[in-house]
Amino acid sequence: MVNIESKLDELEGDGFILIEGALSPEETEHIRQRINYAREMGWEEGLNAVGNMWFDSLLDREPETYAPLVGHPSVRPYLKGMMGKQCQLRSYRAHINPGPYLQEWHMDFYGYWQEKREAAKYRLTVPPIGINTTFFFQDNGPGLGHLKFIKNGHLIEPPHLYPIDRPKFEAWCEAQEHVILYPKAGDCVVFINHSPHQGAKERDDMERSNVVCHYQVTPMYEGIWHVSRPRGYEGTFPFAKQ
Ligand SMILES: O=C(O)CCC(=O)C(=O)O
Numbered sequence: 001m002v003n004i005e006s007k008l009d010e011l012e013g014d015g016f017i018l019i020e021g022a023l024s025p026e027e028t029e030h031i032r033q034r035i036n037y038a039r040e041m042g043w044e045e046g047l048n049a050v051g052n053m054w055f056d057s058l059l060d061r062e063p064e065t066y067a068p069l070v071g072h073p074s075v076r077p078y079l080k081g082m083m084g085k086q087c088q089l090r091s092y093r094a095h096i097n098p099g100p101y102l103q104e105w106h107m108d109f110y111g112y113w114q115e116k117r118e119a120a121k122y123r124l125t126v127p128p129i130g131i132n133t134t135f136f137f138q139d140n141g142p143g144l145g146h147l148k149f150i151k152n153g154h155l156i157e158p159p160h161l162y163p164i165d166r167p168k169f170e171a172w173c174e175a176q177e178h179v180i181l182y183p184k185a186g187d188c189v190v191f192i193n194h195s196p197h198q199g200a201k202e203r204d205d206m207e208r209s210n211v212v213c214h215y216q217v218t219p220m221y222e223g224i225w226h227v228s229r230p231r232g233y234e235g236t237f238p239f240a241k242q
Pocket residue numbers: 103108132134146147197198199200210212
């Protein structure tokens with residue numbers, strides 16, 4: 001029996017939690033195959049320089065496959081426990097790493113620290129914050145692949161962000177203490193998405209894919225410094241009616 005309150009404490013304290021077996025083997029295999037199908041169909045938006053191919057349209061193309069991951073029962077207690085009804089799906093992105101892959105150190109919500117300072121100037125404004133649920137479809141492991149975080153990275157403002165000096169920011173990230181996770185097929189990593197993180201393959205020929213749901217606590221204004229564009233408003237609050 002999982003103690004939700006202690007997992008919420010862990011998420012708040014460490015900035016991430018690993019949910020093992022978040023998806024059933026059947027769900028995992030079905031979605032793994034559909035992501036590969038999306039690649040066969042050429043539905044990707046692009047393949048970036050670090051080896052990450054991304055797909056932003058899958059929730060709209062195949063809602064029967066992809067919508068169940070939004071507020072999935074395995075992550076619902078954590079999303080609800082952190083954000084309640086204000087939990088809003090910001091964006092939905094699948095990835096495949098077709099070849100060598102070493103992601104740049106990055107934050108999904110780069111603007112977090114400046115928005116926190118900005119919010120403190122006003123009487124009613126609350127600082128915006130976001131959470132990722134990243135579902136994995138193959139086994140990561142030593143020698144295979146991993147997801148790395150900076151230890152307590154959600155609590156430390158990185159230098160060289162405003163304005164960003166990417167080489168210096170990445171060198172700073174590299175020099176910090178790290179925590180390495182090895183999510184397996186069907187696992188989900190729930191994390192506060194201004195934590196600097198870096199995914200990687202340790203074996204270039206492993207198949208590796210994931211689906212990231214970005215959630216935000218509203219309000220986030222248009223143009224806030226986040227890696228993803230919002231999907232809009234209608235129908236994006238998975239817990240509004242529950
Ligand atoms: O494991 C990975 O490839 C990185 C995942 C990532 O960047 C994310 O979940 O936001």
